[in-house]
Amino acid sequence: MIGTLLRVLRQTDAFHLRSPGNIGLVASLLVPLVQHHRCAKYAGQWPDYPGEGRSYRLQKAILRSRWWGAPTTVYGRWPAQPAHIVPFFTSVLTNQQMERARQAIQARPVAGVPGVLFVGRLSAAKNVDVLLRAVAGLRDAGIALRCTIIGDGPERAALDRLCTDLDLADRVTFAGGLPFAAVLDHYAAADALVLASETEGWPKALAEGMAFGLVCIGSARGLVPQMLADGRGLLVPPGDQAALTAALRGVATDPAAYVPMRQAAAAWGQSYSLESLRVALADLLTAAWGAPLGGANANSATAETPR
Numbered sequence: 001m002i003g004t005l006l007r008v009l010r011q012t013d014a015f016h017l018r019s020p021g022n023i024g025l026v027a028s029l030l031v032p033l034v035q036h037h038r039c040a041k042y043a044g045q046w047p048d049y050p051g052e053g054r055s056y057r058l059q060k061a062i063l064r065s066r067w068w069g070a071p072t073t074v075y076g077r078w079p080a081q082p083a084h085i086v087p088f089f090t091s092v093l094t095n096q097q098m099e100r101a102r103q104a105i106q107a108r109p110v111a112g113v114p115g116v117l118f119v120g121r122l123s124a125a126k127n128v129d130v131l132l133r134a135v136a137g138l139r140d141a142g143i144a145l146r147c148t149i150i151g152d153g154p155e156r157a158a159l160d161r162l163c164t165d166l167d168l169a170d171r172v173t174f175a176g177g178l179p180f181a182a183v184l185d186h187y188a189a190a191d192a193l194v195l196a197s198e199t200e201g202w203p204k205a206l207a208e209g210m211a212f213g214l215v216c217i218g219s220a221r222g223l224v225p226q227m228l229a230d231g232r233g234l235l236v237p238p239g240d241q242a243a244l245t246a247a248l249r250g251v252a253t254d255p256a257a258y259v260p261m262r263q264a265a266a267a268w269g270q271s272y273s274l275e276s277l278r279v280a281l282a283d284l285l286t287a288a289w290g291a292p293l294g295g296a297n298a299n300s301a302t303a304e305t306p307r
């Protein structure tokens with residue numbers, strides 16, 4: 001099998017490695033043997049974190065090493081990294097979708113019951129149960145919020161039961177997995193986004209919510225502190241119901257105070273599009289490989305993917 005893979009690699013013009021993953025681990029060891037034109041993307045949290053799998057740490061060590069020694073894009077800027085480890089900030093929004101985000105900001109009402117979104121996989125690590133408990137606590141304090149949960153996953157049934165136990169049926173909607181166009185509709189209609197996970201790399205939902213001018217509340221994990229720095233959002237410890245409740249209370253009771261935060265988030269989020277990502281990658285690889293890739297004049301395309 002390894003011999004076959006090496007023969008295939010010798011026939012390629014370039015190799016892009018996506019990590020972490022089992023295939024990525026094998027490829028990171030083999031590709032440098034046969035392919036000079038190589039690059040990698042590490043799509044997880046680049047700094048080590050508690051509970052991280054040993055395989056993930058091994059893959060990061062290989063990508064940092066002189067053995068790999070090729071452009072590797074990671075989420076965020078981190079100290080003491082080799083020169084070939086390149087910080088990249090990405091979006092899945094096109095320029096056209098960014099324009100829609102700008103229009104949504106202009107049309108967003110300033111009054112009414114605030115809408116809170118969660119967009120992502122319904123796994124235990126996403127702490128959606130903490131969001132539900134925060135909404136219930138605010139309800140008990142006489143503060144109204146409407147909450148929409150977009151996505152599906154192994155915790156869906158447990159979250160449904162918790163919603164029933166907390167008597168939140170009139171305040172919480174489980175929308176399930178949606179096409180991306182429908183997710184954009186929800187961004188346009190919402191006021192805040194909560195993504196207070198146990199661990200994150202570059203959470204695209206957070207970048208999308210920022211582009212739409214939402215008050216984004218994220219956990220102090222991965223790249224999130226960099227994304228929400230300089231007054232662009234609010235940080236809470238993952239799993240801290242009291243902190244999340246306090247953050248949502250402020251958004252619900254004094255929305256005018258968050259206008260500068262919304263503006264800062266939108267300005268930052270709208271600076272990263274699919275088109276600009278493609279051009280930046282072309283420039284990076286042209287410089288690393290000495291072979292012009294075009295990029296700025298190439299066509300781009302997007303796919304409708306459910307969330």
